[in-house]
Amino acid sequence: NAGVTQTPKFQVLKTGQSMTLQCAQDMNHEYMSWYRQDPGMGLRLIHYSVGAGITDQGEVPNGYNVSRSTTEDFPLRLLSAAPSQTSVYFCASSPDRGRTEQYFGPGTRLTVT
Amino acid sequence: GENVEQHPSTLSVQEGDSAVIKCTYSDSASNYFPWYKQELGKRPQLIIDIRSNVGEKKDQRIAVTLNKTAKHFSLHITETQPEDSAVYFCAAPGGSNYKLTFGKGTLLTVNP
Numbered sequence: 418n419a420g421v422t423q424t425p426k427f428q429v430l431k432t433g434q435s436m437t438l439q440c441a442q443d444m445n446h447e448y449m450s451w452y453r454q455d456p457g458m459g460l461r462l463i464h465y466s467v468g469a470g471i472t473d474q475g476e477v478p479n480g481y482n483v484s485r486s487t488t489e490d491f492p493l494r495l496l497s498a499a500p501s502q503t504s505v506y507f508c509a510s511s512p513d514r515g516r517t518e519q520y521f522g523p524g525t526r527l528t529v530t
Numbered sequence: 531g532e533n534v535e536q537h538p539s540t541l542s543v544q545e546g547d548s549a550v551i552k553c554t555y556s557d558s559a560s561n562y563f564p565w566y567k568q569e570l571g572k573r574p575q576l577i578i579d580i581r582s583n584v585g586e587k588k589d590q591r592i593a594v595t596l597n598k599t600a601k602h603f604s605l606h607i608t609e610t611q612p613e614d615s616a617v618y619f620c621a622a623p624g625g626s627n628y629k630l631t632f633g634k635g636t637l638l639t640v641n642p
Binding site: 450452457458459460461462465475476507516517518519521522523524 | 531536539561562564572573574575576579619621623629630631632633634635
């Protein structure tokens with residue numbers, strides 16, 4: 418099993434550009450989530466999904482969209498990138514909601530200039 | 531929503547000493563308390579977790595204690611080794627089944 422994979426590993430965007438961060442898992446987990454990690458701020462939940470076709474907002478959803486058309490994939494879209502979105506983004510999955518081990522992907526380091 | 535406070539933000543110990551990291555939470559409905567370790571440049575990984583029906587759980591040199599009355603839980607690492615150096619995060623779900631709130635992290639440095 419590859420576990421949770423994310424692409425790209427690194428990305429530089431200009432303000433106003435849009436892009437999609439990819440996340441996929443091969444563990445047949447129903448629950449998937451996106452976090453951003455900023456220095457001194459811990460991991461903050463952006464959006465999550467409890468199954469295909471079902472998504473909901475986390476703590477910091479503004480400026481991001483998600484969709485979940487399959488169990489495996491959970492892409493995160495930045496609609497119009499801003500410097501405040503410079504961060505490291507982690508995708509995670511778990512077999513049962515949020516109250517079991519979450520398996521994190523390797524992360525995407527995004528810089529918005 | 532849940533509010534998780536984690537202390538200290540940095541901790542430096544000598545190899546072989548013990549390290550303790552503490553977290554408090556606000557939502558009495560929280561019943562699952564994981565701890566994650568993140569090495570530099572790597573992804574967070576679960577090292578231990580505890581559910582509210584127990585007060586303590588051990589796994590070799592790592593232990594977690596939970597005080598539901600006081601709403602705090604702690605990570606204890608004994609006989610620290612240089613490879614324990616990392617950022618450690620606590621988390622709690624609050625009353626939600628899905629929204630895990632993380633503490634801001636503790637940078638642990640173990641000096642040889």
